[in-house]
Amino acid sequence: MTSFGAMLSGQREAIKSGEEGHELAVLESIKNHELIATVTTWGSLVIFLLWLYLFIKYMEDKRIDNLALAFLGLLSLSVIVTSYLGGTLVYIHSLGIR
16 A cells, blocks of 8 residues: 555656756656556555465465565565665655755
């Protein structure tokens, strides 16, 4: 739920930064951050629902749990990349700071 809230607040800040006329490199960094955040948000939802379905259908098969763990590792890496890009937007480019 918090990832959806972060996605909405990020969109609001992206609109404000476009109105303020930032340079092209900053706007491209915003788009990269937004893309990875969107993939992370929807990917986590899809992976959870798929894991839930497969877990209920094949309860005794531990390979499903191992596969879910691998995808959770990939999602964790995606969260780290997204937070790094967001941090550079705030601390280097001063976006979202009034």
